[in-house]
Amino acid sequence: MSGTQERPLRADAARNRARVLDVATEVFTSRGVGVPTEEIARAAGVGVGTLFRHFPTKEALLEAVMVRRLEEMAAMTARLAAGADRAEAFFACFRLVVERSSGKNEFAQALAAAGVDVHAALRAPTEEIQTRLAALLSAAQQAGAVRPELCLPELLAVLVGTGAMLEQLGPDPAPRERIFEVVFDGLRPR
Amino acid sequence: MSGTQERPLRADAARNRARVLDVATEVFTSRGVGVPTEEIARAAGVGVGTLFRHFPTKEALLEAVMVRRLEEMAAMTARLAAGADRAEAFFACFRLVVERSSGKNEFAQALAAAGVDVHAALRAPTEEIQTRLAALLSAAQQAGAVRPELCLPELLAVLVGTGAMLEQLGPDPAPRERIFEVVFDGLRPR
DNA sequence: GGACAACCGGAGTGTCCAGTCCGTATCGTT
DNA sequence: AACGATACGGACTGGACACTCCGGTTGTCC
Numbered sequence: 449m450s451g452t453q454e455r456p457l458r459a460d461a462a463r464n465r466a467r468v469l470d471v472a473t474e475v476f477t478s479r480g481v482g483v484p485t486e487e488i489a490r491a492a493g494v495g496v497g498t499l500f501r502h503f504p505t506k507e508a509l510l511e512a513v514m515v516r517r518l519e520e521m522a523a524m525t526a527r528l529a530a531g532a533d534r535a536e537a538f539f540a541c542f543r544l545v546v547e548r549s550s551g552k553n554e555f556a557q558a559l560a561a562a563g564v565d566v567h568a569a570l571r572a573p574t575e576e577i578q579t580r581l582a583a584l585l586s587a588a589q590q591a592g593a594v595r596p597e598l599c600l601p602e603l604l605a606v607l608v609g610t611g612a613m614l615e616q617l618g619p620d621p622a623p624r625e626r627i628f629e630v631v632f633d634g635l636r637p638r
Numbered sequence: 639m640s641g642t643q644e645r646p647l648r649a650d651a652a653r654n655r656a657r658v659l660d661v662a663t664e665v666f667t668s669r670g671v672g673v674p675t676e677e678i679a680r681a682a683g684v685g686v687g688t689l690f691r692h693f694p695t696k697e698a699l700l701e702a703v704m705v706r707r708l709e710e711m712a713a714m715t716a717r718l719a720a721g722a723d724r725a726e727a728f729f730a731c732f733r734l735v736v737e738r739s740s741g742k743n744e745f746a747q748a749l750a751a752a753g754v755d756v757h758a759a760l761r762a763p764t765e766e767i768q769t770r771l772a773a774l775l776s777a778a779q780q781a782g783a784v785r786p787e788l789c790l791p792e793l794l795a796v797l798v799g800t801g802a803m804l805e806q807l808g809p810d811p812a813p814r815e816r817i818f819e820v821v822f823d824g825l826r827p828r
Numbered sequence: 829g830g831a832c833a834a835c836c837g838g839a840g841t842g843t844c845c846a847g848t849c850c851g852t853a854t855c856g857t858t
Numbered sequence: 859a860a861c862g863a864t865a866c867g868g869a870c871t872g873g874a875c876a877c878t879c880c881g882g883t884t885g886t887c888c
Contacts, residue, residue, distance in 0.1 A: 458855060461865060482751065484845060486868095495867035500847060553802070561672065598820070601806075602813050606820060609803030612743070616795035623792050630788070630796060634824025648834055648885060674875060676838095685837035690877060829888105836883065843876090853866065858859100 465502045467492045473513045477551045481510060481558040507562045511569050514555050518573035521548055525580050535593030538584045539632060545577070546610045553608055578604070595637045606631065655692045657682045663703045667741045671700060671748045697752045701759050704745050708763035711738055715770050725783030728774045729822060735767070736800045743798055768794070785827045796821065 457465065471492040475483050485506055489499040503509035521544070528541050559566050567574070578600065585603055588594040613627050647655065661682040665673050675696055679689040693699035711734070718730050749756050757764070768790065775793055778784040803817050 458864060460854070464866085480751065485847085486845075489867095496847080497849085497867055498865075501865075504847085506846065561670065595820070597816060599813075602816055602820075605803040605806035605813075605817060608806050609799040609801075609817075611799075612802035613795040613799030616798050617791065623789075623795075626787060626792055627795060627799075630785070630792075630824040631820075632824070633828060634820040634822070638823060650885065651835060654836085675877085676875075679837095686877080687837055687879085688835080691835075694877090696876065831888095832886090834883105834885075837881100839879095841876105841878075844874090846871105846873090848871075849869095851867100853864105855862105855864075857861090857863100 461502075464492070464494050464498055468494060468499055468502060468509070469512060469516065472509055473517070476510065476513060476555070480551070481554055485509070507559055507564050510555055510559055511564065514552065514559075514570060515573060517548070517552065518570060518577065521545060522573050522576045522580070524548070525577055529580055529584055534584070534587040534591045538588035538594065541581065541584055542607065542610075542632075542635075543628065545581075545607055546614065549607070549611050550615060553611065592637065594635050598635070606635070651692075654682070654684050654688055658684060658689055658692060658699075659702060659706065662699055663707065666700065666703060666745070670741070671744055675699070697749055697754050700745055700749055701754065704742065704749075704760060705763060707738070707742065708760060708767065711735060712763050712766040712770070714738070715767055719770055719774055724774070724777040724781045728778035728784065731771065731774055732797065732800075732822075732825075733818065735771075735797055736804065739797070739801050740805060743801065782827065784825050788825070796825070 456462075468488065472488050475488055475491060485499060486496050488509075489496045492499070499509070503512060524544055525541050528544060529537050531537065532540070556566055559569070581603065582600050585594065585598070585600060589596050589598070610627070610631050613631075614624055617623050617627070646652075658678065662678050665678055665681060675689060676686050678699075679686045682689070689699070693702060714734055715731050718734060719727050721727065722730070746756055749759070771793065772790050775784065775788070775790060779786050779788070800817070800821050803821075804814055807813050807817070
């Protein structure tokens with residue numbers, strides 16, 4: 449369907465593209481999506497022209513960053529979902545998604561504000577993660593490890609919200625752990 | 639200390655100032671802090687000049703909006719903290735703060751990004767709310783209604799995060815209620 | 829009702845930033 | 859080595875937006 453039959457990039461072009469993506473991931477995540485494009489280019493050691501040839505708009509760059517992070521997350525959830533017992537897998541996945549999604553909500557907001565259809569643009573990887581989470585959720589519920597009335601949209605909200613909680617805290621692991629205890633206990637049946 | 643001894647405003651000036659504040663609260667809350675200043679002015683029926691005379695920068699306007707909302711919240715928490723039994727008051731306050739703080743986190747981020755010292759600028763009202771929450775927290779803990787290891791910074795994180803959860807959901811009250819159940823159960827001792 | 833200060837409106841200014849364009853450099857191929 | 863295709867850099871453009879300035883208006887006080 450997607451008619452993007454790519455001719456292989458020239459060696460330097462591929463290198464530059466990858467560098468820009470890496471730098472953008474790093475900078476956008478640590479300093480927010482407001483950082484000017486030119487700064488990303490400088491940090492990646494390329495000119496703005498080069499950046500915009502690979503990613504025709506700033507939103508396209510944001511989107512590419514998100515897609516990659518989501519794909520990584522999907523792969524990791526897949527690995528986690530395979531092993532261990534059902535309940536354990538659910539909570540491990542929850543942790544993983546929360547911890548690896550710092551700042552992603554801001555991305556999504558920025559894209560939405562720019563009029564990009566987030567659901568369409570990121571369909572494939574989000575769908576994979578969501579179906580996997582849905583499977584883990586109902587398995588954990590059948591195992592009696594998660595309250596049965598909870599459904600997927602609520603779980604997703606809890607994921608996002610837990611991410612927001614952690615962002616309020618410093619890097620000290622003890623309070624972060626206590627947050628997880630609160631949320632996990634809340635997710636379990638009474 | 640603060641040398642702002644104000645001469646009373648002329649009638650029309652006071653009216654305009656109030657209108658701008660109201661409109662800004664409404665617009666910033668519903669459409670985000672990115673809305674241009676000129677639009678606020680138009681919606682309030684004043685020129686930009688007038689707006690900037692009352693609030694010398696956009697951040698000053700944001701700050702004024704936040705101060706007012708925080709003061710309202712402080713007053714409401716005060717009222718709630720007075721009545722009822724300890725545990726009930728705690729959870730009622732929690733609800734109130736979460737429900738009335740939609741979008742406030744975005745405000746804080748915007749101010750911080752602009753180099754405003756949020757803690758200094760909003761000290762008075764935030765401090766009142768925080769001390770009141772701290773009192774409610776330890777009372778609820780002594781009553782055995784909240785897990786004893788939780789401390790104030792974590793509670794604040796949970797508040798912010800719960801707000802983020804609700805923002806993911808539509809206006810339908812049933813899922814929102816389920817979120818509160820999850821969080822409240824998590825806050826209670828095992 | 830008149831005079832002065834306080835206040836208003838909105839055209840104009842400076843700045844920032846996403847995105848373009850084209851002369852130059854680099855890659856890959858024969 | 860030499861040539862065409864591909865990619866690069868960064869000066870430049872256009873638009874958006876926060877904030878200023880000043881001629882005109884309105885409130886207030888005697």
